[in-house]
Amino acid sequence: MILFLVGYMGSGKSVVGQQLSEILGYNYIDFDDYIEQKENATIKTIFETKGEIYFRKAESSYLKDLSKLKETIVSLGGGTPCYGDNMKTLLSTKESVCVYLKASIPTLTKRLFNERAKRPLLAHIDSESMLSEFIGKHIFERAPFYEQSNLSIQTDDKSISEIVEAIVLKLF
Template sequence: MSIVLIGYMGSGKSTIGRKLAKIVDFEFIDLDDYIQKKENLSIPQIFETKGEIYFRKKEHLYLKEVLQLSNIILSLGGGTPCYGSNMDAILNAEGAHSIYLKSSIPSLVKRLTPEKAQRPLIAHLKTEEELTEFIGKHLFERSFYYSQSNQTVVTDGKSIAVIAEEIVASLF
């Protein structure tokens, strides 16, 4: 079995993924980290030097590669399910179970505000109002893909441990 964590940036995919991997003794893979290692470039460098189309093609290729593995917890980039046929690849991967970590807009704003500078997609946003509007628009656009996940876990007001245990209890 593989567990694929889907959700908006700041929803806890990597943090919860690492916790889950420890609990169930699976390997944790962050797709962005995997791409960076394979390409020997950071994600911003790939975008800057080779462009988004190149990145999205490689993202799809590496996603399919990782989905061949078993006993993994895979954390995706927030946009990964929304491009090309990535969501179909996830849903059709043998033994893969996708989980949408659903966070409310206020929760995402609260989590993302302190780390805005490290997030290129939102670094340019000056006010909390701009960030709220940006996240709301993105979530609206992406919800079609996210909602196709096999399972949805609401993260608001829950600790990492509680979310991880909820996922484990539902799957094992």
């Protein structure tokens, strides 16, 4: 089985994916890191030098490669499911399971406000209310893609261990 973790930035995809891989004995791939290795450039540099269209095409191609793996957990970028046929790729085989880590706007705002400098999409936002509004707009646009996932796990007020346990209980 291959598990794809989807959700908005700050929903916990990376930390949950790492812990889940340890518990299940699966390989773990952070998709952004994978793309950076393949492209030999940071995501930010790819966007700046080659543009978003190039990035999204490369992202789709790499996603198709990863969807053939077994016993792997992949934490995707927040926008990955929302472009091209990526959601179709995620749901294309019986061996793949897509898990939506769903967090509320207040939870995401709280988690992301002090991380703005590390997240290019958020770096320009200087207040929690502006961040909340920005996240709300993005969630509204992206939710129809995220909601197609095989499983949905609410992450508000849950520890990483509790989220991992909820995923394992729903899978097995």
